[in-house]
Amino acid sequence: MNNINLKDLYDNGIFNDIDFHFARFITGLCRQDDPYIFLGAALASHVTGTGDVYLDLAAVVETPLFENQDGAIGLKYPPLSVWTEKLRASPVVGSSGEFRPLILDEKNRLYLYRYWEYEKKLSESVIKRVQKDIDPINIPLLQDGLQRLFPMVSQEGTDWQKVAALTATLKKFCVISGGPGTGKTFTVAKILALLLEQTGGLEIFLCAPTGKAAARLSESIKATKKTLNCRQEVIDAIPSESYTIHRMLKSKQGSRYFFYNAENPLPADIVVVDEASMVDLALMSKLLAAVPIEARLILIGDKDQLASVEAGSVLGDICDRNNVHGFSLPFRKRLEQITREEFNLNSEHDQTGPGLQDCIALLTKSFRFAESSAIGKFSRSVNQGDVEKVFSVLRASQAHILWQEMSDRKELLQTLAKRLIQGYSEYLETADPHTALERFERFKILCAVNIGPLGVIALNRLAEQVLGREGLIRPKQEWYAGRPVMITRNDYNLGLFNGDMGITLPAPEAGGREELYVYFSGASGQPRRFLPHRLSEHETVFAMTVHKSQGSEFDDVLLVLPERDYPVLTRELFYTAITRARQTISIWGTADIIKAAVSRKIERTSGLRDALWEFKE
Numbered sequence: 001m002n003n004i005n006l007k008d009l010y011d012n013g014i015f016n017d018i019d020f021h022f023a024r025f026i027t028g029l030c031r032q033d034d035p036y037i038f039l040g041a042a043l044a045s046h047v048t049g050t051g052d053v054y055l056d057l058a059a060v061v062e063t064p065l066f067e068n069q070d071g072a073i074g075l076k077y078p079p080l081s082v083w084t085e086k087l088r089a090s091p092v093v094g095s096s097g098e099f100r101p102l103i104l105d106e107k108n109r110l111y112l113y114r115y116w117e118y119e120k121k122l123s124e125s126v127i128k129r130v131q132k133d134i135d136p137i138n139i140p141l142l143q144d145g146l147q148r149l150f151p152m153v154s155q156e157g158t159d160w161q162k163v164a165a166l167t168a169t170l171k172k173f174c175v176i177s178g179g180p181g182t183g184k185t186f187t188v189a190k191i192l193a194l195l196l197e198q199t200g201g202l203e204i205f206l207c208a209p210t211g212k213a214a215a216r217l218s219e220s221i222k223a224t225k226k227t228l229n230c231r232q233e234v235i236d237a238i239p240s241e242s243y244t245i246h247r248m249l250k251s252k253q254g255s256r257y258f259f260y261n262a263e264n265p266l267p268a269d270i271v272v273v274d275e276a277s278m279v280d281l282a283l284m285s286k287l288l289a290a291v292p293i294e295a296r297l298i299l300i301g302d303k304d305q306l307a308s309v310e311a312g313s314v315l316g317d318i319c320d321r322n323n324v325h326g327f328s329l330p331f332r333k334r335l336e337q338i339t340r341e342e343f344n345l346n347s348e349h350d351q352t353g354p355g356l357q358d359c360i361a362l363l364t365k366s367f368r369f370a371e372s373s374a375i376g377k378f379s380r381s382v383n384q385g386d387v388e389k390v391f392s393v394l395r396a397s398q399a400h401i402l403w404q405e406m407s408d409r410k411e412l413l414q415t416l417a418k419r420l421i422q423g424y425s426e427y428l429e430t431a432d433p434h435t436a437l438e439r440f441e442r443f444k445i446l447c448a449v450n451i452g453p454l455g456v457i458a459l460n461r462l463a464e465q466v467l468g469r470e471g472l473i474r475p476k477q478e479w480y481a482g483r484p485v486m487i488t489r490n491d492y493n494l495g496l497f498n499g500d501m502g503i504t505l506p507a508p509e510a511g512g513r514e515e516l517y518v519y520f521s522g523a524s525g526q527p528r529r530f531l532p533h534r535l536s537e538h539e540t541v542f543a544m545t546v547h548k549s550q551g552s553e554f555d556d557v558l559l560v561l562p563e564r565d566y567p568v569l570t571r572e573l574f575y576t577a578i579t580r581a582r583q584t585i586s587i588w589g590t591a592d593i594i595k596a597a598v599s600r601k602i603e604r605t606s607g608l609r610d611a612l613w614e615f616k617e
Contacts, residue, residue: 009042126612149193169194184300188610216274382598399584433505443558459542488526496536516532559577
């Protein structure tokens with residue numbers, strides 16, 4: 001280990017520039033060039049960039065750091081006992097609870113201090129909320145509200161939406177997880193009505209991680225309010241406007257900090273967070289710090305979707321995604337007492353735990369896809385990692401699931417050209433911004449990766465070539481009529497946020513001149529327009545990654561898989577892509593690539609699950 005050439009590690013991609021300079025800074029604090037400290041610091045930094053929260057020393061030791069070109073092992077990690085001894089002896093490494101740049105805990109997990117603190121504060125906040133008693137509930141009024149808002153319908157089994165609503169009413173902290181079409185936001189609007197009937201004058205905040213997700217939440221709440229069977233003053237008190245989390249907390253320009261925080265909490269009685277699976281550890285920790293402990297906090301999302309782009313898998317950890325927990329017997333009895341119904345809620349599953357199991361409601365019935373529908377069956381099979389069932393569905397003749405296993409790239413690109421024209425010509429043939437934005441939502445190409453011949457960059461370039469040849473666009477310069485763009489960095493001055501998609505069109509009043517504006521959907525339903533040069537960071541979006549499609553839905557989705565395997569090809573990515581489709585999903589990729597994706601499950605290192613589910617008072 002003492003003979004390590006640290007440049008070799010850098011040259012072999014073990015860590016990047018940021019990791020390298022961070023490690024040099026840390027070893028500089030020690031006033032000695034210790035390769036054990038350098039390696040630990042560089043790798044602890046590096047793993048946060050790949051989604052992990054900490055470096056698991058026990059899991060990586062004695063494995064090759066990299067292999068030589070001939071396949072021979074080039075360098076190994078140091079032995080665990082030696083490495084941990086060196087780290088613990090260093091003044092820059094502390095134990096849990098100490099204030100040092102690096103934290104090495106009792107399970108040999110090496111954290112950057114910032115991420116250790118995020119995890120600690122988040123877990124402590126969740127546990128406090130779980131243990132927090134609710135204010136007295138008017139049970140007769142609640143029973144009346146449940147009967148009005150969740151009337152008995154001719155269906156078999158449990159009304160999970162009612163269970164979720166009652167859970168959220170009885171708990172200060174609640175998670176509602178469900179797949180597409182299970183009625184998550186529909187249920188939330190009814191929860192807010194139930195709570196407002198109990199106590200009027202509540203300060204309610206609706207938020208989501210991206211502008212697109214926030215807009216969809218607003219649309220869903222507005223639509224549901226029209227159907228609610230309750231007093232008009234209650235309906236009027238339910239907010240329709242939702243915010244991005246950053247806008248709600250008021251981010252301070254040029255920093256990681258927010259105006260609303262633990263010392264200056266958000267003036268809220270209820271906070272609802274949609275698309276919670278997209279929220280990373282750092283942001284969720286800051287969000288919970290800013291939400292008063294007395295307030296109700298409701299997280300909505302799909303625990304089986306892709307985790308956040310940044311470090312952590314917060315929603316999955318809170319739900320203990322790899323295990324199934326039932327409600328505790330006392331809580332189940334309470335639900336039955338209030339509803340006057342008998343529930344058989346997950347009685348075969350583990351009903352023990354720290355109390356968190358009584359705060360999680362899973363919506364399982366999809367109202368978009370019937371139990372027998374092809375997309376419904378397909379998404380469940382992918383989610384379960386059942387490769388045999390996945391291919392059984394793919395190989396069946398299905399109207400809503402189309403699989404093309406094209407091994408010839410030339411044939412694939414020719415077919416793709418036809419799909420581009422078919423999918424995008426409708427929106428490109430209208431000059432009306434509202435119509436163009438609505439039609440643009442009908443079709444989308446999703447990719448697993450950005451790079452390579454079948455990645456986002458190449459397919460966006462192909463789209464411009466194909467649509468240009470057809471005369472649908474004129475992509476001779478950066479900005480042209482019909483160019484679709486996605487914002488990739490929040491701009492609070494313009495009110496445009498990461499994930500917002502817009503379309504470039506000539507202004508109607510230009511009088512023959514092609515004065516271009518970029519139009520985005522507005523919260524009021526009317527498009528908002530901006531001159532192109534005013535936009536912050538953005539990219540062309542005929543094709544987009546599955547990661548960036550989260551929070552969006554399209555009528556028809558074409559998923560183009562790469563020709564070779566990548567680590568990002570996971571079950572969660574495949575499931576997320578499928579569930580972006582409202583009507584039809586087309587999948588282009590080989591059987592080997594699909595099998596690899598369905599078989600590979602994301603396993604991010606995180607101590608949050610342990611802190612929440614192994615908590616003992």
